[in-house]
Amino acid sequence: MARRAARPAPALAAVGDTPLTALPGCGPKVAEKLAARALVCLQDLWLQLPRQYEDRTRLTSIRALQPGVAAQVEGRVEAVERGFRYRPMLRVAVSDDSHATVVLRFFHFRAAQVAQFQPGERVRCYGTPRPGQHGLEIVHPSYRVLDATDDELGNQLDPVYPTVEGVGPASLRRLIGLALDRLPAEDALELLPRELRDPLRLPSLREALLVVHRPPRDADVGALLAGTHPAQRRLALEELLAHHLSLRRQRIAQQAHAAPALRDTRLANQLRKALPFRLTGAQQRVFEQILVDLARPSPMLRLVQGDVGSGKTVVAALATMLAAAAGRQAALMAPTELLAEQHLANLRGWLEPLGVRVAWLAGKVTGRARAKVLEQVASGEAQVVVGTHALMQAGVAFHDLALAIVDEQHRFGVHQRLALRDKGAGGSVGASAVVPHQLVMTATPIPRTLAMSAYADLDVSAIDELPPGRTPVQTVALSAERRPELVERIRKACAEGRQAYWVCTLIDDPEETDKPSAAMKIEAQAAQSTFEALSAQLPELRVGLVHGRMKAADKQAAMFAFKAGEIDLLVATTVIEVGVDVPNASLMIIENAERLGLAQLHQLRGRVGRGSAASSCVLLYRSPLSMLARQRLETMRDTNDGFLIAEKDLELRGPGELLGTRQTGLAGFRLADLARDADLLPQVHAMGERLLTESPDVAEAIVARWVGAAARYASA
Numbered sequence: 001m002a003r004r005a006a007r008p009a010p011a012l013a014a015v016g017d018t019p020l021t022a023l024p025g026c027g028p029k030v031a032e033k034l035a036a037r038a039l040v041c042l043q044d045l046w047l048q049l050p051r052q053y054e055d056r057t058r059l060t061s062i063r064a065l066q067p068g069v070a071a072q073v074e075g076r077v078e079a080v081e082r083g084f085r086y087r088p089m090l091r092v093a094v095s096d097d098s099h100a101t102v103v104l105r106f107f108h109f110r111a112a113q114v115a116q117f118q119p120g121e122r123v124r125c126y127g128t129p130r131p132g133q134h135g136l137e138i139v140h141p142s143y144r145v146l147d148a149t150d151d152e153l154g155n156q157l158d159p160v161y162p163t164v165e166g167v168g169p170a171s172l173r174r175l176i177g178l179a180l181d182r183l184p185a186e187d188a189l190e191l192l193p194r195e196l197r198d199p200l201r202l203p204s205l206r207e208a209l210l211v212v213h214r215p216p217r218d219a220d221v222g223a224l225l226a227g228t229h230p231a232q233r234r235l236a237l238e239e240l241l242a243h244h245l246s247l248r249r250q251r252i253a254q255q256a257h258a259a260p261a262l263r264d265t266r267l268a269n270q271l272r273k274a275l276p277f278r279l280t281g282a283q284q285r286v287f288e289q290i291l292v293d294l295a296r297p298s299p300m301l302r303l304v305q306g307d308v309g310s311g312k313t314v315v316a317a318l319a320t321m322l323a324a325a326a327g328r329q330a331a332l333m334a335p336t337e338l339l340a341e342q343h344l345a346n347l348r349g350w351l352e353p354l355g356v357r358v359a360w361l362a363g364k365v366t367g368r369a370r371a372k373v374l375e376q377v378a379s380g381e382a383q384v385v386v387g388t389h390a391l392m393q394a395g396v397a398f399h400d401l402a403l404a405i406v407d408e409q410h411r412f413g414v415h416q417r418l419a420l421r422d423k424g425a426g427g428s429v430g431a432s433a434v435v436p437h438q439l440v441m442t443a444t445p446i447p448r449t450l451a452m453s454a455y456a457d458l459d460v461s462a463i464d465e466l467p468p469g470r471t472p473v474q475t476v477a478l479s480a481e482r483r484p485e486l487v488e489r490i491r492k493a494c495a496e497g498r499q500a501y502w503v504c505t506l507i508d509d510p511e512e513t514d515k516p517s518a519a520m521k522i523e524a525q526a527a528q529s530t531f532e533a534l535s536a537q538l539p540e541l542r543v544g545l546v547h548g549r550m551k552a553a554d555k556q557a558a559m560f561a562f563k564a565g566e567i568d569l570l571v572a573t574t575v576i577e578v579g580v581d582v583p584n585a586s587l588m589i590i591e592n593a594e595r596l597g598l599a600q601l602h603q604l605r606g607r608v609g610r611g612s613a614a615s616s617c618v619l620l621y622r623s624p625l626s627m628l629a630r631q632r633l634e635t636m637r638d639t640n641d642g643f644l645i646a647e648k649d650l651e652l653r654g655p656g657e658l659l660g661t662r663q664t665g666l667a668g669f670r671l672a673d674l675a676r677d678a679d680l681l682p683q684v685h686a687m688g689e690r691l692l693t694e695s696p697d698v699a700e701a702i703v704a705r706w707v708g709a710a711a712r713y714a715s716a
Contacts, residue, residue, distance in 0.1 A: 015184050016043035016705075023178045025171070033166035034175075043705060045179035046209055048172075049235070049671050050159035053224055054142075056126055057154050057217035063098035065129045065136055073102060074124040074146070080117045091137075092117045094125070102129060103137040122146040157215040157224075180213055191702050192238065193695070196687050200237070208234040227676055236672040237680050242706030243669075244688045245699045251301065251458075252692070258434045259299035260402045264325035265291065268318045270354050280311065282465035287315050289461050293437065294322050294403070300437035305445050306463030307642035308606025309470060312441045313343060315463070316405050317350050319439055324356045324383045328402035331385045331423070333392070335408050337362050337552060338559060342581060343407065344386045351384060361387035361396065364552060391423070398423050406440045443606070444599050445642040464643065472640045473609035477593070477619040477633045486589055486618060487537050493587045494541050494568040498613060500587040502571045503604055504530050505595055530591070531571040538569065546572040574600065576607060583611030593619035593636075594629035598649040601636050628652060650675050670706075 019041055020026045020034055039045060060071040075096035083089045090106040104125060127141030161172050183189060186206045203211070211231035215224055223229040272279065279287070286304055293300035306312045320330035334340035340362060348358045359382035361373050376382040380399030385391065401423050421435055490500050504527035531545040544558045544567035562570045563582050588608045593601060609615040619633050635648045691699040
C-alpha cells in the first residue's frame with residue numbers, strides 16, 4: 001500500500017501514520033495479516049468500522065428468548081453432554097430463574113472448555129437462539145464463566161468488525177481498542193474547517209469515531225444498524241467527500257494535459273444534412289456540449305448516457321467527423337464483436353459516402369488482413385477505426401488519435417480505458433503529453449446520485465428523448481404456467497410478418513452437463529431445449545438459436561439472418577442484450593425474468609420497440625417470487641423510463657453491485673451508501689470545490705485518509 005501524503009495536522013501525521021507494530025500484541029506476523037487487508041497504521045484501524053453490534057448491556061430471561069433474535073442470557077449449568085455421534089459435539093444445558101432452559105451447542109471445542117462447564121457454574125452467554133431437538137439452542141455462543149463477584153454488565157454496545165483472515169475477532173477488537181486509545185485531540189484530528197462543519201450540525205470526527213466504535217448503552221441501535229446515526233452520517237460525509245475529491249483531482253490532472261482543438265464542423269454539418277432523419281432535441285443538445293468540449297485545447301472527458309435506442313451512435317459519429325475534418329483520427333471501441341460490427345455498419349453507411357475511411361479491427365481480423373488494417377491505422381489512411389479490445393493491443397499504433405470513444409463503458413475496466421487514451425500519447429502520459437479527447441457512452445442510464453459520485457471526473461450528458469415514431473413497449477409479467485398461450489401469441493405475430501425473441505438464461509440442460517456449475521443447478525429453461533421444443537411446436541416458423549458457446553461465425557450468421565428476416569423466432573441467451581437492431585422484431589419473451597436484474601431486463605426489452613409497430617415484452621417467471629424479484633417485475637411493468645429504472649435499481653441493489661470497483665476505479669465504501677446518503681452529495685460537492693480552491697492541502701489529506709492508494713485507479 002502506498003504511503004500517504006503529508007497532512008496539514010502534525011499531530012495526526014505523527015499518530016495516525018504510526019505502524020501497527022507499535023501496538024502491544026501486534027508483531028510482524030499479525031501486522032502482515034492486517035496489511036493484506038490494507039490495515040497498516042493506526043488510522044486504518046480507526047476507520048475499520050463495525051458491520052454490526054451486539055447488545056451485552058442487558059440480560060434477557062431464557063423464557064423470553066425468541067428464535068432468530070440475538071440476546072444475552074445468564075444462568076447456571078444444569079448438565080453437560082459430550083458426544084461423537086457424527087462429529088465431536090458439546091451440549092451444555094443452562095437454566096435461570098425463569099425456570100426455562102437453553103442448550104449451548106459447540107462443534108469445535110477444547111478439553112479446557114469442557115472443564116469450564118461444571119454443573120452449578122454461573123455462565124453468561126450471547127448468541128442467536130434457534131429451535132433445536134429439545135427446545136431453543138444457541139450454536140457457538142460467545143460466553144464467559146462468572147465468579148461470585150462478577151455481576152457488572154457492559155456499559156456500551158460491543159462492535160462486530162469485518163473478519164480479517166488469520167486474526168481472531170477478539171484480537172482485532174483489542175487492537176482497534178488500543179488504536180482508539182491513541183486518538184489525537186479533536187483539533188488535531190479534524191480536517192474539515194469549522195465553517196464547513198457547523199452548518200451541518202454533525203459531531204466532530206473524534207466524537208463520531210468513538211460513538212461508532214463504542215456506542216453507549218442508550219445509543220439508538222436501530223439507527224446504528226441502519227447507518228443513519230449522526231455519528232455515521234458524519235463519517236459518511238467525509239468518506240463521500242474523499243472519493244469526490246479524489247476524482248476531481250484526477251480530472252484536474254487530466255485537464256492539465258493538452259489535446260488537439262477540433263473546431264472544423266464542415267464534415268459534421270455535411271453528415272447531418274445527409275442523415276435520413278432529424279436529430280432529436282436531446283441529441284442536438286448533447287452534440288452541442290461535445291462541440292464546445294472538442295473546441296478546447298484540453299481533453300474532453302464526457303459521459304453520454306441514453307436509454308436503449310435513444311441515438312447515441314449518431315452523436316458519436318458526428319463527433320468523429322470533427323477529428324476527420326482536422327486530418328486526425330478517431331477510434332470507437334465496443335465490448336463485443338457483435339456491437340462493434342453494428343457500429344461499423346452504421347459508421348460506414350454514414351461516413352464513407354462523405355469520403356471518410358472507416359477501418360475494422362477485431363480479434364477475428366488476422367493474417368494479411370490484420371497487417372493491412374494496422375498499416376492503414378499507423379499511416380492515418382484509416383480516419384475512423386472501429387473495434388473491440390483489439391484496439392488496445394500493443395501492436396496497434398495510431399498515426400494521430402484525437403478522439404477515443406468507448407461504448408458500454410461499464411463493461412471495460414479502468415486500465416482498458418486508460419490504454420486506449422494512451423494510444424494518442426505515444427503510449428505514455430507525461431506532463432507535456434497530448435492526449436485524445438474521451439467520449440464514453442452507456443445505454444444503462446446511471447442514477448443521478450451515482451453519476452454525481454462515481455463519475456465526478458467526467459462531464460455527464462443525457463440523451464433523454466427517444467426518436468419520433470418509436471412506440472413504448474408494453475410489458476406484462478406472466479407465470480410460466482401460461483407458457484402455451486405465449487407459443488400461440490408467437491405463432492400469430494409471426495404469421496402477421498413480425499419477428500420475436502425468446503430469451504433464456506442457460507445453454508444446456510443441467511442433467512446433460514458433466515460438471516454442473518452453480519448456475520446450472522438453478523431451475524431455468526435452457527436455450528438448447530427451448531429451441532428444440534419451440535421448433536417442434538411451431539413447425540411453420542423458421543426458428544434460430546444464438547448463445548455464447550457458439551462459434552463466432554455461427555453466432556454472427558444467425559444474428560444477420562434474423563436481421564435480414566430469414567428467421568422468424570430467435571431463441572437466445574442474454575448475449576443479445578446489446579448490439580442487435582431489428583426494427584421488425586416486436587415481441588420478446590424473457591424466461592426466468594425473476595433471475596435477472598433491472599438493468600439487464602431493461603437492456604433486453606430495448607431490443608424490441610425499435611420500429612413503428614406496437615411491441616410487447618413478456619416477463620415469464622416461476623413462482624414463488626421473492627420480494628426483490630416482485631419489485632423488479634413491477635418496476636418493469638410500470639415504466640419504460642430507463643432513468644427511473646436506474647434509480648430503482650440503485651435502491652434495490654446498491655451501488656456496489658450496480659457499478660463494481662473494477663469498472664469504476666472506486667474503492668469500496670467503508671460506511672457511505674450512495675442510495676442512503678444521497679442527500680449529503682450537494683454538500684459534498686460544495687465542500688469539495690471550496691477545498692480544492694482554498695485548501696488543496698486539506699483536500700489531499702482527506703483523500704489520503706479515506707482512499708489512500710486506491711486513488712490512483714480513478715484516473716481513467
